[in-house]
Amino acid sequence: MNDRLYYQDAYIQSFTSQVTKRGTEEDGTPYAVLAETAFYPTGGGQPCDHGVLGDIRVMDVEEVDGEVRHRLESPLPEDWTKVTGQIDWERRFDHMQQHAGQHILSAAFLEVAQAETVAFHLGKERVTIDVVLEELNEDLWAKVEQSANQVVLENHPIIARFVEEAELATLPLKKQPTVTQNIRVVMIPDFDYNPCGGTHPARTGEVGMIKILGWERHRGNIRLEFICGWRAMRDYTRKQATVRELARQLITSEAELVSQAERIIAEREALKQSLAEKEKLLLEVEIREQLANAVTIGNARLIQLSTADRTIQELQQLAQLMTSEAPDAVCLLATSGEKMQLVFARGQAVDVAVNQLLKETLPLIQGKGGGNPAMAQGGGQPVIAVEEVLAHARKLVETALQQKTN
Numbered sequence: 001m002n003d004r005l006y007y008q009d010a011y012i013q014s015f016t017s018q019v020t021k022r023g024t025e026e027d028g029t030p031y032a033v034l035a036e037t038a039f040y041p042t043g044g045g046q047p048c049d050h051g052v053l054g055d056i057r058v059m060d061v062e063e064v065d066g067e068v069r070h071r072l073e074s075p076l077p078e079d080w081t082k083v084t085g086q087i088d089w090e091r092r093f094d095h096m097q098q099h100a101g102q103h104i105l106s107a108a109f110l111e112v113a114q115a116e117t118v119a120f121h122l123g124k125e126r127v128t129i130d131v132v133l134e135e136l137n138e139d140l141w142a143k144v145e146q147s148a149n150q151v152v153l154e155n156h157p158i159i160a161r162f163v164e165e166a167e168l169a170t171l172p173l174k175k176q177p178t179v180t181q182n183i184r185v186v187m188i189p190d191f192d193y194n195p196c197g198g199t200h201p202a203r204t205g206e207v208g209m210i211k212i213l214g215w216e217r218h219r220g221n222i223r224l225e226f227i228c229g230w231r232a233m234r235d236y237t238r239k240q241a242t243v244r245e246l247a248r249q250l251i252t253s254e255a256e257l258v259s260q261a262e263r264i265i266a267e268r269e270a271l272k273q274s275l276a277e278k279e280k281l282l283l284e285v286e287i288r289e290q291l292a293n294a295v296t297i298g299n300a301r302l303i304q305l306s307t308a309d310r311t312i313q314e315l316q317q318l319a320q321l322m323t324s325e326a327p328d329a330v331c332l333l334a335t336s337g338e339k340m341q342l343v344f345a346r347g348q349a350v351d352v353a354v355n356q357l358l359k360e361t362l363p364l365i366q367g368k369g370g371g372n373p374a375m376a377q378g379g380g381q382p383v384i385a386v387e388e389v390l391a392h393a394r395k396l397v398e399t400a401l402q403q404k405t406n
C-alpha cells in the first residue's frame with residue numbers, strides 16, 4: 001500500500017513517479033502502472049479519479065491484482081521513464097465531500113433512529129444510501145439532517161489510518177471490515193469509526209451542507225438521495241433560480257408561491273367547468289337553430305351539416321343530442337379534412353335504418369364503418385366533395401321515406 005499517495009495525504013493533486021509497467025487491456029485500451037500514485041482507483045463505492053499523466057488523459061483507474069492501472073487515452077511514449085501525474089481536483093474533492101458526507105449521514109441515522117446503512121452509491125448526479133428503516137417521516141428526516149449538519153459545523157477532525165488488529169479490537173466499529181489485512185479505519189472521534197478505503201477531507205467542515213433530497217422504498221429498505229458541499233450549493237442555486245422565476249411569472253412573492261399556485265389551479269378548474277357549461281349552452285342553441293332550419297320530408301325533419309373543424313366524437317354528440325331533442329329528426333353529418341368522416345342518426349319516430357344508408361354511401365369515398373339503425377358512423381377518402389356525398393345520402397333518405405308513405 002506504500003504506492004498509494006492518497007493514503008498518505010488525500011490532498012496530493014500532483015506527483016512525479018517512475019513508470020513501472022505499460023500494458024494494453026483486452027479491449028485495446030493502453031494503461032500504465034507507476035511506482036506510486038495519487039490516482040484513486042474505483043472502489044468502496046467511490047468512483048476513480050480522472051486527470052493526466054504528462055499530457056495524456058487518464059480515462060479510468062482500476063486496481064487489478066494489487067496494481068493500480070491508469071487507463072489512458074493514448075499509450076505513454078516509450079522514452080518516458082518518469083511521469084508527472086495531475087489529478088482532476090474538482091472531481092476528487094467532490095468525491096471526498098460526498099463520501100465523508102455519507103459517513104456522517106449514516107452515523108446520524110444510527111444515532112437518531114438506530115438505522116443501519118447497507119448500501120452506498122456515489123454517481124455523477126445522484127448519491128444514495130440504503131437504510132434499514134420501515135418509513136422516513138418528515139420529523140425523522142429533519143432530525144437526521146439536523147444531527148448530520150451539526151457534526152459538519154462542529155468541524156471535527158476526520159482521521160483515516162491503518163490500524164493493527166490489537167487496536168482494531170478496542171475501536172467501537174459500526175461495521176466489521178471486509179478485508180483481513182491492511183485495515184484502514186476512518187474516525188470522527190467520539191462519533192463514527194468505520195473501516196474504509198476511500199478518500200476523505202481532513203475535517204467535517206469541508207463536507208459542507210448535507211441535504212437529503214428525497215426517498216423511496218427499495219427492497220424492504222429506504223433508499224434516500226442526498227448531496228453534500230458544492231453539489232448542494234449548485235442545487236440551491238438552481239432551485240433559487242426556479243423559485244425566483246416562478247414567483248416572477250405568477251406575479252407573487254416566494255412566501256406566497258404555494259398559495260398563489262393553489263389559487264391559480266382552483267381558478268383553472270372553475271374556468272374549465274364554466275367553459276364546459278357555455279359549450280353546452282352553445283350546442284343547445286345550435287341544435288335549436290338546426291332544427292328550425294331543417295327540411296321537412298314527409299313526417300321527418302332532415303338536418304344536413306358538413307364541417308371541417310369538428311371531431312367525429314363531437315359530431316356523434318351533436319347527433320345524439322339532436323335526435324333525443326327531436327324524435328322526428330334525421331341527421332346527416334360530415335367532417336372533411338385529410339379523411340372524410342360521416343355520422344348518420346335518426347330519432348325514434350323515424351322509420352329509417354341509418355346503418356343501411358351509410359352502407360350505401362360509403363362506397364363513394366372508399367370508406368368503412370358501421371352502427372345500428374339509429375346511429376352509424378364511418379370514414380373514407382375525400383375523393384369527391386362532401387356536399388355530393390351528403391346529397392347522395394339525402395336522396396336515399398327521401399326514397400326510403402317515400403316508400404314508407406306510399
Ligand SMILES: [Zn+2]
Pocket residue numbers: 099100103186196197198199200
Ligand atoms: Zn469512507
